[in-house]
Ligand code: HEC
Ligand code: HEC
Ligand code: HEC
Ligand code: HEC
C-alpha cells in the first residue's frame with residue numbers, strides 16, 4: 001500500500017519536474033555515405049584517374065566528420081549537398097570549390113514559424129555588433145560558433161543547467177583553445193584563457209560554471225544567448241554582479257521562460273545553483289514550495305482513494 005503510494009507519487013514527481021528530451025539520433029542519410037566514405041574516416045583511399053591504382057591517404061583533421069557527432073547534431077538529417085556544392089561529388093575536388101559561398105542561418109530559417117521562439121532578429125543584430133563581426137567581417141560567421149556538423153542547441157536540447165553551460169562554452173573554447181582554428185582568422189597569438197581570468201579567484205571553477213557570454217556579451221531581451229560579444233575591457237568583472245541578491249544571472253541564465261520552452265531545467269537544480277552564488281530569489285523558493293504543496297494534495301487524494309477501496313474490499317470480503 002505504502003509502496004504503491006510512493007510509486008505513484010514518484011511518477012507524479014517525474015512528470016512534474018523532468019522535461020527530459022530524447023537526444024537526437026538521426027538515421028544515416030544514405031546519400032551522405034558517399035562523402036563519409038572519405039570524410040568519415042581518418043584514412044581514405046584515393047584512386048588514380050584511370051582507376052587502376054589506389055593508395056591510402058590520411059584525411060586532414062579539419063576535414064574529418066565524426067559520424068556519431070553528425071547523427072546527434074541538429075542538422076544531422078540534412079544531406080551534405082544541402083549545404084555544399086554538387087561539385088563535391090567529383091573527386092579529387094576542384095580547387096575552386098574552396099571558394100564556394102556558404103548559406104547563412106537566415107537563408108534557411110528566417111521567418112519560419114517554428115523558429116520564432118529563438119528570436120533570430122535580435123541574435124543577428126547582436127552578432128553584427130560583436131567584436132568578432134567587426135574585427136573579422138569577411139572571415140567570421142555564425143558557423144564559427146555553430147559547428148555545421150556537430151551543432152546541438154544548449155537550451156532546447158540539454159536537460160540540465162550544467163550541460164547547457166558546457167555546450168554553450170564549448171562553442172567559444174573550440175576556437176579560443178584551438179591554436180589552428182584561431183590562426184586561420186588572426187595573426188594575434190591566442191590568449192591563455194586561464195591566465196586571462198586569474199583575477200577570478202577560482203578561474204577553472206568559474207569558467208566551467210558560468211557561460212562565457214554572461215560576462216562577455218551585452219544582455220539582450222528575448223534571447224537566452226546574448227550574441228553581442230563586447231571588447232574584453234567591457235566584460236563583467238565585479239564579484240557582486242553575480243554574488244548578490246540581484247545577480248545579473250537572474251535575468252539571463254536563471255531566467256525561466258516556460259512559454260517559449262527554452263529553459264526546461266528542473267527548478268531544484270537552478271535553485272541549488274543560485275544558492276551557491278548567494279543569488280537565490282524568492283521566485284524559486286515560491287515555485288518549489290508551491291509544487292511541494294501541490295504534491296502533498298495529490299498524495300492525500302490518492303491516499304483517500306486507496307483507503308476507500310481498501311474499506312470496500314474489506315466489507316465485501
Ligand atoms: C575520395 C575521397 C573523397 C570523397 C568521396 C569526398 N571527398 Fe571531400 N575531400 C576529400 C579530400 C582529400 C579533401 C581535402 C582535405 C584536405 O584539405 O586535406 C576534401 C575536402 C572537402 C571539403 C573542404 C574543401 C576545402 O578545402 O575547403 C569539402 C567541403 C568536402 N570535401 C566535401 C565533400 C562532400 C560534400 C562530399 C560528398 C558529396 C565529398 N567531399 C566527398 C576527399 C573526398
Ligand atoms: C547545415 C549545412 C551543412 C551540412 C549539412 C554539411 N556541411 Fe560541411 N560545412 C558547412 C559549412 C558552413 C562549412 C564551413 C565552416 C566554416 O566556415 O567554418 C563546412 C565545412 C566542411 C568541410 C571543411 C572543413 C573546414 O574546416 O573547412 C568539410 C570537409 C565538410 N564541410 C564536409 C561535409 C560533409 C561530408 C557533410 C555531410 C556528411 C557536410 N559537410 C554537411 C555546412 C554544412
Ligand atoms: C541549408 C539550410 C539550413 C541552414 C543553412 C541552417 N539550417 Fe538550421 N535547420 C535546417 C533544417 C532543415 C532543420 C530541421 C532539421 C530536422 O528537423 O531534422 C534545422 C533545424 C535547426 C534548429 C532546430 C530547430 C528546432 O525547432 O529545434 C536550430 C536551432 C537551427 N537549425 C539553427 C541553425 C543555425 C544557428 C544555423 C546557422 C549557423 C542554421 N540552422 C543553418 C536547415 C538549415
Ligand atoms: C561568438 C560565438 C557565436 C556566434 C558568432 C553566433 N552564435 Fe549563436 N549561439 C552561440 C552560443 C554559445 C549559443 C548557445 C549554445 C547553443 O545553443 O549553441 C548560441 C545560440 C544560438 C541560438 C539558439 C537560441 C539561443 O538564444 O540560445 C540560435 C538560433 C543562434 N545562436 C543563432 C545564431 C546566428 C543566426 C548567428 C549569426 C548571425 C549566430 N548564432 C552566431 C554563440 C554564437
Ligand code: HEC
Nearest residue numbers: 169172173176191196206207210211212215232235236237
Ligand atoms: C566572470 C566573468 C567572465 C567569465 C565567466 C569569462 N570571462 Fe573572459 N574575461 C573577463 C574579463 C573581465 C576579461 C578582461 C581581463 C583583463 O583585461 O584583464 C576577460 C578576458 C578574456 C579574453 C582576453 C581578451 C584579450 O584581452 O585578449 C578572452 C579571449 C576571454 N576572456 C574569453 C572568455 C571565454 C572563452 C570564456 C568562457 C570559457 C570567458 N572568457 C569567461 C570576464 C569573464
Ligand code: HEC
Nearest residue numbers: 131135144145171172175176185186212213216231232233
Ligand atoms: C572560430 C574562432 C572563434 C570563436 C568560435 C570565438 N572567438 Fe572570440 N575571438 C576570436 C579571434 C580570432 C579574436 C581576435 C580578434 C581580433 O581582434 O583580431 C577573438 C576575440 C575575442 C575577444 C576579445 C576582444 C578584444 O577585446 O580583444 C573576446 C572577449 C572573445 N573573443 C570572446 C569570445 C566568446 C565569449 C566566444 C563564444 C561565445 C568566442 N569568443 C568565440 C576567435 C573566436
Ligand code: HEC
Nearest residue numbers: 199200201209210214215236237238239241242273276277
Ligand atoms: C558572472 C557571474 C560571477 C562572477 C562575476 C563571479 N562569480 Fe564566483 N561564482 C559564480 C558561480 C556561478 C559559481 C559556482 C556555482 C557552482 O558551483 O555551481 C561561483 C563560485 C564561486 C566560489 C566558490 C563557492 C563554493 O561554494 O564553492 C567563490 C569563492 C567565488 N565564486 C568567488 C568569486 C569572487 C571572489 C569573484 C570576483 C573576483 C567572483 N566569484 C565573481 C558566479 C560568478
